[in-house]
Amino acid sequence: xxxxxxxxxxxxxxxNKAVYGITLLAGLMMTFTVALSSMIxxxxxxxxxxFTLSSATFAALLVVLFVGVTILARDMERKTIYLALSRxxxxxxxxxxxxxxxxxxxxxxxxLLLLASLAxxxxxxxxxxxxxxxxxxxxxxxxHLFVLLQMWLLTALSMxxxxxxxxxxxxxxxxxxxxxxxxxxxxVKQLIEAxxxxxxxxxxxxxxxxxxxxxxxxxxxxxKATAAHGLAISGQxxxxxxxxxxxxxxxxxxxxxVVFKHKxxx
Amino acid sequence: MLARGLIMPLLAxxxxxxxxxxxxxxxxxxxxxxxxQFALPATVLxxxxxxxxxxxxxxxxxxxxxxxxxxQTQPDTNRYLPQQYQWLHQTFENAITLDPYFMDPYYxxxxxxxxxxxxxxxxxxxxxxxxxxxxxxxLLPFFAGFNYYYFLNNGDQSFYYLKQAxxxxxxxxxxxxxxxxxxxxxxxxxxxxxxxxxxxxxxELKGLKASVxxxxxxxxxxxxIREIEVAVESYRKLFxxxxxxxxxxxxxxxxxxxxxxxNGGSYYLDPTGKVRSTKDLK
Amino acid sequence: xxxxxxxxxxxxxxRQKKVTALTGLxxxxxxxxxxxxxxxxGAGKSTTIKLLLDLIRPDSGSITINGQSASNEASRxxxxxxxxxxxxxxxxxxxxxxxxxxxxxxxxTAAIKQRSEELLAxxxxxxxxxxxxxxxxxxMQQRTAIAAALIHDPELVVLDEPMSGLDxxxxxxxxxxxxxxxxxxxTVFISSHVLTDIERLCDRVGIIVQGxxxxxxxxxxxxxxxxxxxxxxxxxxxISEVK
Numbered sequence: 001x002x003x004x005x006x007x008x009x010x011x012x013x014x015x016n017k018a019v020y021g022i023t024l025l026a027g028l029m030m031t032f033t034v035a036l037s038s039m040i041x042x043x044x045x046x047x048x049x050x051f052t053l054s055s056a057t058f059a060a061l062l063v064v065l066f067v068g069v070t071i072l073a074r075d076m077e078r079k080t081i082y083l084a085l086s087r088x089x090x091x092x093x094x095x096x097x098x099x100x101x102x103x104x105x106x107x108x109x110x111x112l113l114l115l116a117s118l119a120x121x122x123x124x125x126x127x128x129x130x131x132x133x134x135x136x137x138x139x140x141x142x143x144h145l146f147v148l149l150q151m152w153l154l155t156a157l158s159m160x161x162x163x164x165x166x167x168x169x170x171x172x173x174x175x176x177x178x179x180x181x182x183x184x185x186x187x188v189k190q191l192i193e194a195x196x197x198x199x200x201x202x203x204x205x206x207x208x209x210x211x212x213x214x215x216x217x218x219x220x221x222x223x224k225a226t227a228a229h230g231l232a233i234s235g236q237x238x239x240x241x242x243x244x245x246x247x248x249x250x251x252x253x254x255x256x257x258v259v260f261k262h263k264x265x266x
Numbered sequence: 267m268l269a270r271g272l273i274m275p276l277l278a279x280x281x282x283x284x285x286x287x288x289x290x291x292x293x294x295x296x297x298x299x300x301x302x303q304f305a306l307p308a309t310v311l312x313x314x315x316x317x318x319x320x321x322x323x324x325x326x327x328x329x330x331x332x333x334x335x336x337x338q339t340q341p342d343t344n345r346y347l348p349q350q351y352q353w354l355h356q357t358f359e360n361a362i363t364l365d366p367y368f369m370d371p372y373y374x375x376x377x378x379x380x381x382x383x384x385x386x387x388x389x390x391x392x393x394x395x396x397x398x399x400x401x402x403x404x405l406l407p408f409f410a411g412f413n414y415y416y417f418l419n420n421g422d423q424s425f426y427y428l429k430q431a432x433x434x435x436x437x438x439x440x441x442x443x444x445x446x447x448x449x450x451x452x453x454x455x456x457x458x459x460x461x462x463x464x465x466x467x468x469x470e471l472k473g474l475k476a477s478v479x480x481x482x483x484x485x486x487x488x489x490x491i492r493e494i495e496v497a498v499e500s501y502r503k504l505f506x507x508x509x510x511x512x513x514x515x516x517x518x519x520x521x522x523x524x525x526x527x528x529n530g531g532s533y534y535l536d537p538t539g540k541v542r543s544t545k546d547l548k
Numbered sequence: 549x550x551x552x553x554x555x556x557x558x559x560x561x562x563r564q565k566k567v568t569a570l571t572g573l574x575x576x577x578x579x580x581x582x583x584x585x586x587x588x589x590g591a592g593k594s595t596t597i598k599l600l601l602d603l604i605r606p607d608s609g610s611i612t613i614n615g616q617s618a619s620n621e622a623s624r625x626x627x628x629x630x631x632x633x634x635x636x637x638x639x640x641x642x643x644x645x646x647x648x649x650x651x652x653x654x655x656x657t658a659a660i661k662q663r664s665e666e667l668l669a670x671x672x673x674x675x676x677x678x679x680x681x682x683x684x685x686x687x688m689q690q691r692t693a694i695a696a697a698l699i700h701d702p703e704l705v706v707l708d709e710p711m712s713g714l715d716x717x718x719x720x721x722x723x724x725x726x727x728x729x730x731x732x733x734x735t736v737f738i739s740s741h742v743l744t745d746i747e748r749l750c751d752r753v754g755i756i757v758q759g760x761x762x763x764x765x766x767x768x769x770x771x772x773x774x775x776x777x778x779x780x781x782x783x784x785x786x787i788s789e790v791k
Contacts, residue, residue, distance in 0.1 A: 036328075039328060039331065039332075040324075040328075040370060041331075041370050041373065041374075041474075042369045042370050042373055043368055043369040043370050046320075046365075046367070046368060046369070047324045050320040050321045050323075050324050050365075051321060051324070054317075054318055054320070054321040057317060057318075130471075130472055131472075133369070134402060180316060183316035183317045184312075184313045184314070184316045187312050187313045187316075188313055191309055191313070218317065219317070222317045224317070224320045225320055225365060225367060228320065228367070229367045229400075231367070
C-alpha cells in the first residue's frame, strides 16, 4: 500500500511539466560551465565543479519548491486525497508514502544531474588537463548525494509546512526561508563564537544558538569546497551528518504525522 | 485600532517611501563601475551567499578578471588609478573570503597588485594565508616567500615560506636554492631574475603566450638593471663613491653599452645610488 | 451497518464565527439497505458523510460502521466513497487510477485487472481507459470516480451527488448501477438532490434540515410525493435563507 502511494507520487512528479523545465535548466547551466571554464586561468576544475554542483543544488531546490510543494498542496486543495483516506489507509502511512514518493523523485532527478555533472567535468578535464587541479570526482559524487539528502530533509519540512500553512504560497515561502536560514546558521554561529564577548550582546548569542539548533543545519551537507579542491573528509563527520539528518527528518515527519492525524479535511 | 482596510495602503505607502529614499541618492550620481563595490564586510557575504558562496567567489573573481582584460593603465604612469586598485583589492579579497581555497585570486593579487606595489604588506599577508590554507600548493608559498624578501625585507618569513614551497613540491631544487640565497641575504635583483625565469618556464609549459611575453619584458628590465648594478659596484670599488649617471659607467668602460629598456624608458641612478627605470618597474 | 449516535459538529470559521453543522444527529442504516439522504443546501449532508469517513471528527457523539468506530481506519476497508464534485488525479489514465484505487484497498493485480475491465465496460469508459484523465469530460471523470469507489467491491457504498455532471445517458448508467448494487445486497448511502431517483432507488429516506434529522421513514410507505414531503418538512423547520 505504501509502495502504491509512493509510486503514484513519483509518477505525478515525473509527469509534471516543471520537471522537464528544471532538468533543461540544469543542462543549460552545465553547458555554460564548459564555456566559462575557458576564462579561468588556473583553478579551472574548481570553477567547473562549483558550477555543476551549484546547478544541481539549485535544480534540486526548484524540484522541492515547485514540484513537491505543488503535489502536496494540490492533493489537499482538490481533495484528491479523499481517494486514499476514504479507504482503510492509516493517515501516517499515507503521509509516509507521499514522502517516499517525493524522495524517489528527487533521487531520480539527482541521478540525472550527477551524470550531467560528471560528463561536464570529464569534458572540462579533457580540454584543460593541466589546470584541472585537485578536483576529486569521487567527492563530487558524494557531494551530489549529500545535496539529495539535504533535499529529503527539506521535503520533510515542506510536508510539515503544507499541513499548517493556509496556502501553497505560504508553504513555498516557509520552505524557501528555512533553506536560506538553514544554509547560514552554522556560519553565523561560528562568526559569533569567534568574535570577542563585548561585541555581541548575550541575547543575540542566545538567539543565534537557538536558531542553530532549531533550524536544520544545511551547511553540514554542503560539500562543494571539499569536492572542488579534493579536501580531506573524515568518515566521522559523514557518519554524524547522516545521523543528524536522520534524526531531524524523523522528528519532522513524526510531527507531521501528529498534525495530519488531527487535521480536519473539510 | 486601525480598520482592516487601511493597513494595506499604509504598508504600501511605507514601502514606497523606503524605496524612493533608497533609490534617490543612487539615481542622481552615476558612479563608475569600480566604485560601485558593495561595502558589505566579507564575512557578511559568506552568510548571505549561503550554499552558493563558492560560485559567488568565482563570479567575483571573473568580474575582476574581465575588468583587467578590458581596462588600460594610465598612459603616463603605466599604472591604474588608486580607486581601481582599491576595487581590485576588495574584489579579490571577497573572492578569497568566500572560497579561501580558490587559486586564481591569489595569483592575480600577486601579479596585478604586488608587482604594482599596491599595499604590498597587506596583500602579501593574504597570499601567505592562502599558502597556509592550500596546503598542497607550492606556488603560493613561493610567491609569499619571494615577496617577503624582495618587497618587505622579511628574511625569516621569506625563508619559512620558501622552505614550505620546497617541501610541498617534493623538494624542487629551485625553491631550495632561493631559500638558501635568502638565508645568505643575497642580492634582490638576482633573486628576482631567478624568480622570473622560473615563471617564464612555467608559463611556457602551460602555453600562456601573453603571460610569457609580459614576463620576458620584465626579465629583460631586471637583467638590464643587474648589468648596470654590477657596473656600479665596480665603480664603487674603484672610486669609493656612487656614480651620478649611467653614462659615466659607459664612458669609463665599466659598462660596454647601456642596455635597452624594454618599456621604452631609460635607466638612471636615483639619489641613493639605486638603478631605476623612468618607466617604473612593471 | 451505519450508526450515528447523537453527533454534533461545529465548524470554526475564524476566531469569532462558528457555524453549527450538525446538532444531535441520530441516524442508522441497516445492512443491505439503500438509504437516501436529502435536504437543502448547507443542511449538513456532506458533513454527515465526511464524519462517517473520518475526514472530519465529531465534537460529540459516536459514529460506527458495522460496529467499528469510524475513527478506526479498518472500518473503511469495505467502504467505497464517491465525493461530491470529485477531482481525480488527472495525470493518470482511468486504468491507472483504478489500479491505484485497487492497490489502496489491498487488491491483487489479477483482481484489479478483472474488476477494472468489468467496471470500465459497465460505465462505458473502455475507449478512454488509456487516455489521461486530464482530457476527460466532466461526465467521464464522474464515472471514473464511481468506478474507483466500486473497484474493491465494497459492502458499503457512499455516494455524494452521484448524478452531478452527468448527461441523461450517464444518469441512466449510474441509475442501473445503483439498482444492480441493490440487487447484490450492498448497503448504499446516497445523498442527492434528484428526488425522483431517491424515490425509485431507496428503501428508506432521511431529511436533514439545518443539522438535524427531521424525518426518516420508508419510501414505500410515503403517502405524498417525496418532493412535497421535502418542501413541507423544510417549511415546518422555518428556514428563511435559501443557500
